[in-house]
Amino acid sequence: MNYRERMLAVLNYEKADRLPILHFGYWGETLEKWYKEGHLTNEEAHNWGEGYGSDKAIGDKLGFDHDFNVTFCPPTFMDPIFESKVVKEFPDGSRHIMDGNGVILLERPGAGSIPSEIGHTLQDRKSWEEQYAFRFKYFDERILNTNVMVKYDEFLPFNQGGIEFLRENKHDYWYGVFAGSLLGSLRNIIGVENLSYLRIDDEDLLIEMINVTGDLAYKCLKYSLEAGAKYDFVHFWEDICYKNGPLINPQFFYEHVGPQYKKITDLAKEYGINIVSLDCDGLIDSLIPTWLDHGVNTMFPIEVGTWNASIAPWREQYGKQIRGVGGMNKNVFALDYKAVDAEIERLKPLIALGGFIPCPDHRIPPDAIWENVQYYCEKLREVKI
Numbered sequence: 001m002n003y004r005e006r007m008l009a010v011l012n013y014e015k016a017d018r019l020p021i022l023h024f025g026y027w028g029e030t031l032e033k034w035y036k037e038g039h040l041t042n043e044e045a046h047n048w049g050e051g052y053g054s055d056k057a058i059g060d061k062l063g064f065d066h067d068f069n070v071t072f073c074p075p076t077f078m079d080p081i082f083e084s085k086v087v088k089e090f091p092d093g094s095r096h097i098m099d100g101n102g103v104i105l106l107e108r109p110g111a112g113s114i115p116s117e118i119g120h121t122l123q124d125r126k127s128w129e130e131q132y133a134f135r136f137k138y139f140d141e142r143i144l145n146t147n148v149m150v151k152y153d154e155f156l157p158f159n160q161g162g163i164e165f166l167r168e169n170k171h172d173y174w175y176g177v178f179a180g181s182l183l184g185s186l187r188n189i190i191g192v193e194n195l196s197y198l199r200i201d202d203e204d205l206l207i208e209m210i211n212v213t214g215d216l217a218y219k220c221l222k223y224s225l226e227a228g229a230k231y232d233f234v235h236f237w238e239d240i241c242y243k244n245g246p247l248i249n250p251q252f253f254y255e256h257v258g259p260q261y262k263k264i265t266d267l268a269k270e271y272g273i274n275i276v277s278l279d280c281d282g283l284i285d286s287l288i289p290t291w292l293d294h295g296v297n298t299m300f301p302i303e304v305g306t307w308n309a310s311i312a313p314w315r316e317q318y319g320k321q322i323r324g325v326g327g328m329n330k331n332v333f334a335l336d337y338k339a340v341d342a343e344i345e346r347l348k349p350l351i352a353l354g355g356f357i358p359c360p361d362h363r364i365p366p367d368a369i370w371e372n373v374q375y376y377c378e379k380l381r382e383v384k385i
Contacts, residue, residue, distance in 0.1 A: 002172035003065045008232060010385070011275050011298065011323050013354045019385050020174075021377050022325065022359040023064045024301055025050055029366040031058070039370045062370075063377025066173055068300065068325050068359055069279065071235050072166075074220035075142045076180030076213075078135035078189075082121070101189040102131065122190045125205050132189070136212050138219040143227075166229035176233040176277075177224050179268075180217030182210060182260045183248060184238040184280075192247055199252065207256050214260030221264060225271045233275040234268045236261075236296065241282030243306055250286040258294040265295025277325065281362075283307050288314060292321055301326030301361045311356050312349075323355040330360035333368035333376070340376050344383065351385060 001009070001017045009016035026048065035045035039061065044054040051070030059066065081100035088096040093109040102121030121131055165171065186209055187195050198206050221234070240247050248257075265276050277298035278291055284299065291299075302309050302324050311324035328347060332339040347358045358380065364373065 004172050004174050004232060006065075007174040007357075008275075010357055011325075011355055013320060016385060018381060019351060019383055020357055021063060021065045021380055022068045022357055023059065023062075023066075023364065024068060024326070024359055024361070025363045026058070027363045027365050030364055030368060033366050034370055037370065062373050063381070068174070068357075069235065070174065071176040071178040072224065072229070072231070073178040074224050076178065076217045076220045077185050078132070079142055080135060103189060103191070117191055120189070120191050120194055123194070125202060128205060128209065133212065136216050138216050140223065142220065143223050166231070167227075169230035174232050176235045177221065177229070177231040179221050179234045179236050179264050179276075180213065181237045181239075182214050182217065182257050183253070184240050185213060186210065187240060187247065195247070199249070210256055210260060214257075214264070217260075218264050218267065221267060225267070231271075231273060233277055233298070234265070234273055236276070236278040238278060238280040239282070241280055241284050241287065243282055245283050245285075246287050250290070253287055254290045254293075258290045261291065261294035261296055269295070275323070283309065285314075288318070288322070292318060297321055298323040298325060300324070301359060303361045304329040304331075305361075310350065311353065315353050315355075320355060325357045326359045326361050327356070328358040328360050330362065330364055330368070333360075333364060333372045335372070337372065337375050340372055340379065344376070344379050347380075348383060351383060 003020060006016045006018065006020045008014075010020065028048075031040060031045040031048055034040045035042060040054075040058065044057050047053040048055060048058060050067055055067060078101070082098060082102040084100055085098050086095055087098055087104055095107045096118055097105045097107050097115075098121075099105055103117055104119035105115040106118050107115050121127060166175070186206075190198065195206075225231075240253075246253065268274075268276060275298055276296045277300050278296045279300050280287070281301075281303055282305075288299070291297075299311070299314070299322065302311060304310075304327060310327055311322070314322050314324070327350065329343055332343045350356050351358065
């Protein structure tokens, strides 16, 4: 079997010759460290991207089959984005920067973490209508100007031949189409605190914004599918939870975001796509009913985190309708072979449930030891399914 066939078989509870060996990318600092240690060439370390550049070369050296999250990404977000600019500079070298979302960020010299949000252009209905609504309008050129991955390291414009490769449906690797974000992207531009207030101060506006982003995502997916490309899965991104639960009321999410998922997943089914995955960090349990009831059936990346997320209790509650990719504790890469063995033993009962594929639950961090990652790939390949 090839990689694509294995992915489809496992996620559809069918027999496969072995488990796909997946990753979800690397920190830049990780690749730099491995380059300095002599494991990677300069080109490999500094030319990595999800599904392109040196992705395949690095994966081959470590023993991975593929990055799970490789998709064609029609622009389901703002177009145009805001022009990034420096708003204010300070004597210590820190700066206030406006990013592409219209958010003012505090940028500190040498800081590697996510910058603090200082202010937001999107505040109310006036700022939405004047500064944002037009950026979410659909037009075909959104798709035609988008690059589509047709081979691991080759990009072709969607309207200049790239689509033909996917129409032929002969690619041997797992490849999907991104269906956007229905609330997480709005959270990015308005901020967590403002999102919470908006639901109380002007719920109608928040619902309107959700419907606008959902309509744009639907139209982008519809154009992409009508072009004749054959995709293996549809993928959403949300990141609307944290370690203690969702950042939005679950009932509101079910009532107002759920229907937007449903119209998109119904469209995917019309084109024969039955795997719909969603990337949401944090403790997602109270939002799972929204996703399952509205056509999303594969959770990713199932963060182990401090709350020890696992597909096991979800499978017990929801049965085989719920699938999963992720749930592997990447922290063992910083330890030793014994710790890697213990993690694989922990994963074996979950693998035996079917419809689940382990994957390090986010980018592999700089404390990961090269040989430990290789050992993990080697040993996971030996697991019987």
